[in-house]
Each structure stands twice: as C-alpha cells, then as structure tokens.
Amino acid sequence: MDKTIKHGLFFLLLSLLALGFWFSADFKTIVAGIAIFLFGMLSLQQGFKFFTGGILERILRNATDNTLKRLLFGITTTTLMQSSSLLSVLVISFISAGLLDLAAGIGIIFGANIGTTTGAWLVAGFGLKVNISGYAMPLLVFGVLLQLTKQKSYQGIGHILLGLGFLFLGIQYMKDGFDAFKGSIDLSQYAMTGMRGLLTYVLVGIAVTVIIQASGATMVLIITALASQQISYDNALALAIGSNVGTTITAVLGAFGANIKGKRLAGAHVLFNVFTGLLAIVFLRQFSWLVDFLCGHLGIASDDYTLKLAMFHSVFNLAGVMIMLPVSGLMARFLEKVMQEKRASVDLPRFLTASALQYPETAVESVYQETLHLYDNATHIVLKALGLHRRDVYSEQDLNAVVGRYGIIKDYDIDDAYERNIKGLYSAIIEFISQARFTWEMKQSGRLHWLRQANLKLVEAVKGVKHLQKNLLKHNRSYNRYQADEYDRIRYQVAMVIRELQKIKDTEIVNELPLLSLDALKGRIKEQHQAAIESIESLIREHKISAEAGTSLLNDYTYVYDIQSNLVRMAETVFVNHAAESVKAEKELALTDHEMLEVIRPKQAVDHE
Template identity: 80%
Template sequence: MIKSSLFFLLLGLLALGFWLSAEFKVIVAGVAVFLFGMLSLQRGFKFFTGGMLERIMRSATNNVLKRLLFGIVTTTLVQSSSLVSVLVISFISAGLLDLAAGIGIIYGANIGTTTGAWLVAGFGLKVDISNYAMPLLAFGVLLQLTRPKSFQGMGHILLGLGFLFLGIQYMKDGFDAFKESIDLSQYAMTGMRGLLLYVLVGIVVTVIIQASGATMVLIIAALATHQISYENALALAIGSNIGTTITAVIGAFGANIGGKRLAGAHVLFNVLTGLLAILFLRQFVFLVDLLCQGLDIANDNYTLKLAMFHTLFNLVGVIIMLPFSDLMARFLEKVMQEKRTAVDSPRFLNTSALQFPDTAVKSVQHETHHLYENATHIMLKAIGLHRRDVYSEQDLNEVIMKYRAIKDYDIDEAYERNVKGLYSAIIEFVSQARFSWEMKQSGRLYWLREANLKLVEAVKDTKHLQKNLLRHSGSYNRYLVDEYQRIRYQIALVIRELQKIKDTVVVNELPLLSLDTLKGRIKEQRQAAIETIENLIREHKISAEAGTSLLNDNAYVYDIQKNLLSMAETVFINHATASVQAEKEMVLTDHEMFEVIQSKAAIDHE
C-alpha cells in the first residue's frame, strides 16, 4: 500500500516537473536513458557468464586481496555494484561463499563503483560524447539481430555503452539549459547543517533512482554547470554512497539468512564510511587537494576533485574496516539469527541465484543434500533407529539388537514438516531456471530434479513398509522377526555406506566404484532374501500369507535402496572430474552386474 502510494506520488511529481520546466524534462530523460544503458550493459555481460563469472568468483576467494580485486574489477566492468551484490548474495545463500569472503568482495565493489565518476568527470564532460553514442547504438542493434549469442551479448554491451553516453550528454545539456532559467546554486548551504541536508538529499535521490552511478553522474553534471557548490557536491556524493545500500537490502529480500547478513554488512560499511567522511570532511578535502596537486589536476577542476573524493573516502573506509571483516561477520551472525519454523524451509534457494547458471546448480545441489539429511532421518526413525548410531563405527547388527522394539512414528507428519515443502521449493526453483538446454547446467538441473524425486519415492516406500514392520517385528514367530530385522539392517546399511561416500574427499578412494560395489551387494541381498523366504514357506516355518507380505516388503526395500543409490550417483559424485570419468569406464552396467551375480550363484551352488 505504502509502496504503491509512493510510486504514484513520484509519477505525479514527475508530471508536474515536466509541465513546469522543459529543462527538467531533459535531465530526467537523461537519467532514464542512463539507467536503461546500465541495464543493457548488465544484460550483455550475463550473456558471457555461462558459469564463467561464478567460477572466477570461486577462485577469487582464497585471500583478502583477491576478494577486493574481484569486487573492483567486476564492478568497474559492469558499472553496477548492485549486480555484484546480487551475485555475492546468491553465492552465500547457495553455501558457496562464507560471509567474511562476501564482505571482502563488497568492499571491492564499493571502490569499483567509483570508477564511473572518473570516466564522466575526466572524459564525458570534456567532449560531446553523444557523437560516440550513435555508432555504438547502431552497431549494438545490428549485433542483436544476429544468431550467435556472443554477438547478441556484445550487442547489448554496445547498446548499454551508447545509452550511458547519451544519458550523460542529456543530463549535461539539461543542466546547461537549466541554469539559464533557474540558478540552483543560490540554494547552496554551508556548515554542518548544509552538509547533513545535502547528504540526506543524496540518499533520497539514490533510493529513488536505485543506482548510485546515475546519482553521481547527476551530481557531476550539476557541479560542472555550477548549479551546486563543490562543498554540497561532496555531501551529495556521501549521501549517494549510503543510499545505494537500499538496493542491497531489496536484493536480500528473497535470500536466506546468509544473504540478509551480507546486506547488513553492506549497510554497516556504507553507513560507517559515510559517517567517517562527514566527521573528517576537512581532512579529506585537504588530502584530495594534495593528491590532485601531485597528479597535475587543476585546482578549479572540481569535477575531477569530486571523483577523487568519492574514491578516497571509500578506499579509506576499506583500509580501516577490512581487518575487522571476520569480527563483523561474527557480529552479524550473532545479531541476525535464523528463525526456527515448525516446517523446514529451504536454506540455499533464492531468486538471485537464478541469474547465474552455475550458482543455480550449486544451490539445488546443496538443497538436495539438505533434503537427503531430512529424508534419511525420517526413514531411520520409521524403522526404529537413530542416525547417530547408524553413522557410528558400531556393528550394525548390534545396533539392530539394541533397538529391537520399534516405536510407532508418524511418518506422514514428518513428511509434511521436513520433506514436502523442501521438495516443492526445489521443483519450483528448477522450473524457474530457464537456461538454454544447450548449456550443461540445464542437464545437471534435470538430473538433480530426478534425484530429489528418488528421495521422495524412497520416503514413501518406507511408509508402505512401516505398517508390516510394526506388526511383525514383535511377532512370536522368530523366523518372521529375523526377516524383518534383516530388512532394517539392509536399509541402515545402505544409508551408512552412502554417508561414507558422501563424506569421501580423497579421490583415490574411488567413490563411484564403492557405489558400484554397493549395487552388487543389494542385488545379492535381494536374491538371497527371496530364496530364504521361499524356503521358510516351503518348510512351513512361516505362513504363505506372511511370506507374501515379506516378499512385497523386500520389494519395497529394494526400491528404497535403488532410489537412494540413484540419488547418490547424481548428487554425491562429481561427474566432471577426470578420475570419475575413468571410473565410469570401469563400472558395470546392470546387465553385466546380473551376469556376475548369476555366475557367482552358480559357482556357490557347485
């Protein structure tokens, strides 16, 4: 309601401004064209990501210097700290970055976003850059009409640059014409009151425009035409730096607690840096004059001095706060606690990750691990066992004997609480990831979706098994009891072995071959169980009715094991590594596996 009211109020003010002043119309058009150029530039760079940007980010988190450089270079290229913030938030939400590493990248992005002011102040105001904009727009449109995606991406980039240049020229021309009718410099204010007022104006303008880069261009254009004083321009620059944090906060709305903490770090850094610039403004101005003198920048070149100030106070803020990144991360983790809900919710899925293919895949993979932990917990509880015992080094037969009595467990309620919501969220997330099927990430998402389906089916099969397990595990017929204890053992064994494969980090342990061995083992167990049940029926040790139930339940067990193994092959093993590719050549097919089992059975029979 409030957002809608503010939106219509803004539309009304714009309409009033257009009616009162033609020059205002030109300035606002320049801002709109500039913002459209930023969007085109970002869209163009996304054509070239295909996972590349994500891979670079993963390798750029080894140390503090790399994080800073990644933030600086990426923001300089795309001219948007917001895009970098969204990327970092999605990485933290997907569990690919820790909070301290994300904070380091955000620090670099704050420095990188100041490069636009240098471009405008040093180049954009000295020449008629609209002359450069026209060829860029023409070539950009032509490249967008081509089929290759790389050409389309380059077309978006050229269009973006063209619109950026055109927007800068419109704003410059608007302020040039504006000063002939209204002299805004008469509203200049000095002292602390003027400083704080113009900081507030800078915050408000940036919040409205949602781009600190566009705000800085406006400030530089107004300063170049003497519509605002140098002192007030400095205050506006501080305000724009604080106002840009609102974009990060909005970007964190769809993120998990990790993304919200990063947005909090962004706000803390920019606000504290802004306060630092306000408190030590005189010292910063003195340092700017000193540096500009050393760089042969004229003393009355206020636009370049503003660009220097913008970079300087951000740089000083980074130098002061960088050593405290880990402390800030711990503070935010303590203050911003994750809310516990009755129904388990996704930990790694967020809408910002959908913009980056590799990040989307990693988000789903981590969420699948989350679903696996919940699903196996439910399955073990349904058969009367505890995860801590199954994952321990204790002999499984001893564990089964320790918990011979099985307590009734509401598997339906547990499914609704810990599985259904997660599974639905994963399916919805995968459906929204509309990447081209030419991309490997799309195929990976398809298999991850299938892996989650296998997990859900395994839980449902456990529910079908639970009824007879509860009824017959306490039977007076010891043969029947032994068979159901064996069923519990088989399920627990697969979950224990999969946990070992999941935790395997040493490549030489060949997890795929371990999975292959496990497949052979469950086929042998099934065949042995069928033969045992048939013998028990034939020898009248169990009734035919009980034997039929046992055969059906063993079929459920086999389906549970197959589904879990199929899921593990997709989720726990990295199929991209050369070692796994080599293993795949050694792995037996189902047909070959059946022949081996038959041959072994024939040898044993002889």
C-alpha cells in the same frame, strides 16, 4: 498497505515529473539524460548476464581464496560493469546457494565500493572534456548490429556496446541540460554552508539515489551539475556522501528474495556504507585537505572541482575499506549472531531463493544443496521408522550389533514427519526448478532435470518405508524367531545402504572411485534380494514360518529393494554425477545392470555348490 504506499509514491513521482516537464524544457533534457543513462546501465548489466552461464561464476568462486583476491575481484568487476548492484545481487545469490561464505562476500562488496568510484573519474576526466555523444553513436550502431545475430556471446557484447553508448549519451544530455538550465534557473542560489548544509545535502543525496536506484547515476548527475556551477563544491561533497549511503537501499531490496545468508551480506553492506558515510561527515575537513594534497601532487588544478570530487569519492571509500577490512571477520560473526534464522514447525527451504534464479550456476547449486537437505531429512525418517539412529549407523560400529541393540521398534508417525520435513521441501524444489527458465541447450538445465529425478527417488524411498513400517512393528519381536530374524535382516539391509551411501557422499571425488563403489553396492543389493527370496522359500518349505508370513516377508523385501534402489539412483546423480567432469574416466569402468548380473550369477552358482 505497503503496496498502496508504494503505488502512491510512484504516482506522486510521475506527477512531479510531468509538472517539471510542463514548466521547463531544460529540466526535461536533464531527466531524459538520467533516463538514458539508467537504460544504459540496464543494458550493460544485461550484457554481462549473457556471460554468467558459468564463466563469471567460476571466476567468482576462484576469486575468494584470500582477502586481496576478493577486493580485486570487486574492484575489477564493478569497474567493467559500472554497476555494484549487479555484483551485489550475484554475490548475494552465491552466498544464498552456499557457494561463498559471508566473509568472502564482505570482501567482494568492499572491493565493489572502491570500483564504483571509477565511474566518477571517467565522467570527470573524460566525459566532460569532450563531446562524448560522438563516441556514443558508433557504439550504438555496432551494438544494434550485434543484437541481430543469433550467437549469444555476440548478443552479450551487443548489449554491452549499447549500454556504453547510452551511458555516454545520457551523460551528454545531463551536461547539456544543466548548461541550459542555468540560463533560466540558478540552483547555486540554494547552496548551504556549515553543518546544516552538509546534513541537508547528504539527505538529498540519499533521497536521489533511492529514487534513481543507482549511485553511479547519482554521481554523474552531481558531477554534471557541479561542472555547470549549479551546485557548490562543498554541497557536491555532501551529495556524494549521501549517494554512497543511499546505495545500501539497493542491497536491502536485493536481499528480499534471499535467505538469511543473503540478508546478512546486505546487512554488511549497510553497515559499511553507513560507517563510511559517518566517517566522511565527521572528518570532512581532513578529507578535503587530503584531496587538495593529492590533487596538487597529481597535477590536478585547484579549481578543477569535478576531478577533486572524483578524488574525494575514492578517498573516503578507500579509507572506509582500510578501516573495516581488518574487522570484516568480526563483522561476519556479529551478523551471524544478530541475524539468526527463525525455526519453523515445518522445515523450510534453506537455499532456494529468488536471487539464485537469476544465474544458471547458482540455480543448480541451490537445488543441489537443497537436495542434500532433503536427503538428510529422508534418511532420518527412514532410520527412525526402522528404530535406528543416524549417529550409530554412520559410526564404525558393527551394524548387526547396532540392529540387535535396538530390538524394540517404537511407533513413529511417518505421515507427520513427511508433512513436516519432506513434502514442503520437495514441493519447493519442484517449483524452483520449474521457474528456472534456462534454455535446454545449457548444461545447467540437464543437471536440473536429473536433480528433480533424484528428489523424486528420495520421496519414493520415504513412501516405501511407510509401507514397510506396519509389518516391522507387528513382526520384528515375533515369537517366531525365524520371522523376527528376517525383519532384523530387513533393517540391517536398509541401514547398510544408508551407511555405504554416506561413505560415498564423504568421498573425495578426485582421489577415489565412487562410481565403482556404487557398482559394488548395486551388486550387493541384488545379491541380498535374491538370497532373501531363496531363504524365505526355504523357511516355508521347512515349515519354519507359515505361507502367509512368508508372503508378507516377500512383499516387504520388495519394498526394501525399492527403497535401496531409489536411494542408490539418487546417489548416482547427487553424490557422483554432480561432479561429472571429475568422473568421466570412472564411467568407462562402471558396470551396467546386465554386466552386474553376469558377475553375480557365477558367484551364486559357487555358493550353491
């Protein structure tokens, strides 16, 4: 039903445009100007996306230390890109991936609202004063030439130059269209005064922005219409307020592909813009007086309505930020309380969102965070199958005592747990990685490949414990104490690896040597496996257990070794190599499998002596 309505509205818009083209050539010029301007914005956004393979993301991550940095980042980035929409999508994807918290995202969005007002200043102060299309031509020529190169950075700059060229060209077309339009139709005759006029034109501003999906383009349209005296100054102020409120629809649409964290940021965007719009409506007279006062001190003529409109746009957005910024933390807590994640019977992905796919860095971080989510579920299932609890295994208690305390293993439905907590997440991770269409020259693609392998190892570990569970339930309380002791040793060895991996996971990479810890753990696993084989052979020779029981134990120790090895291989990628830049020196110290065997053999020889 929703799709039918959308298609209907789309074809209605096309029909109205065709009707307008038929009746007025000047209307055609104005709409063409809007289309060229929007195409310029898209080109500009595409150009900046060429620099989002890590550069912009690193800047964004470092620009969230404090409130001032967040504001400045939002202002600067939106001023350069002339698109708060691109920044909103980027911030939503970072929040969805867990790279930013909600409070930091709110601060950046506040800055973006101030930054988006700079476009009005550029158009009113420069675009309408000169023949701006003359500047567009060289930009378009150089932009096309740079597009023909193979170097991606040059292509990105080419997109940016093309975007600026089309922006300038679109502004000129809109200006010329309105200048010609007033010769045949005078829109100023539809000017409305008072509260009725204010609310009507606010709604018109909202509607135009929703249709165009760019508040910057709406503001350019308003300024060019005002410069051609097609609308009154008072109605232009109302339209500016409406465009500010209408841009929240873009944020809401951008949040459709985000998780609950991204939706909360879109909610903050809506709250801020609606509040700012209401503030401007209620105190319009006071804002108008302040604009006149500031313009008078800056030497702006009292009848230069385009610059006064730009001033008004900046002033009421700045006032909204000044009022809302001190309560941004309260707003974040309110949204977190009101917009809560729905609990599902099947565990769903928390970080894999459509918005995260748009940027390599956020795509990798989303998979990394989701892998940690899958790891938590997997270790929970493994330990439950062993009859143990994570809180005890992760504690400082003696692990042998913990295993002894939980002597009776309860039957645990691993198949059901796998369906609810593993299968769906793993499938979602694989599908997400397959959709991340980044070129293999980029380092992010290699990291995605290794993260996919790490997730496979987790799934294999869970499947391994499923094979192990049957004999554990049957023999761990065996009347043969030697057999029962071996199955307790099996539980201990798996729990030991999970405890050690948790310590490595919690290790500060910069200050410790987690790779060396993994080397030690690998050596310990190999040593334990060899010792278990020798122990079982000895028990069979001494007739302490039957050959049949011994064979089952040997098979089960093979499962244990596979479970341990899969978990360790996963940890190498997820807990250590994800911070690859920090551990290059450790890799030089890390031991190969062959070197570990050389270390283990002499020790075993000494033990035999």
